[in-house]
Amino acid sequence: MFFIDDEHEETFYxxxxxxxxxxxxEYEAAxxxxxxxxxxxKKGMPFITPDGIDWEGIWNNDWSSGYRILLKLTESLFKSSGSVELAYGLGVWGEELYRVAMQAIGIRRKAL
Structure with a gap:
């Protein structure tokens, strides 16, 4: 599995x-x-609560276009609804966010 850094791996697990x-x-991908x-x-984890994920709270943050499309993808994978302009993401993501997006799709497709 791809992780950006040790903190990513540790916090995820x-x-x-x-x-x-x-x-x-759905939760694992998110x-x-x-x-x-x-x-x-910093901006997303405060909205993970024992009751679930507060997507509205997450969207109240200021996100760059790359993060915004990644989060739209993530929310779509979580809720099994919504549309995502994936081609736009491919144009704005650097290598790391691209790999995160592809790994999230893989997680959602097959549970760990």
Whole structure:
């Protein structure tokens, strides 16, 4: 599995192991993205609660276009609804965010 850094890997597995939604591919894909780098951890993780993920709170942050499309993809994978301009993401993501997006799709497709 691809992780941007050690903190990404550690935080992701910590959430998966502690969360009441263990072995839930929707949550695992969202946790994977929301722990991917410092900005996502800082702005996204406060909205992971025992009751779920507060997507409205996440969207109240100021996000660059690359993060915005990654989060739209993540929310779509989580809710199994919504549309995502994936081709736009391919044009704005650097290599790391591209790999995070592809890994999140893989997680959602097959639970860990």
């Amino acid at each position: 910590l959430l998966v192991s502690r969360k009441f939604k263990e072995n839930d591919p 946790f994977y993205v929301l722990t991917a780098d410092n900005e996502l951890r």
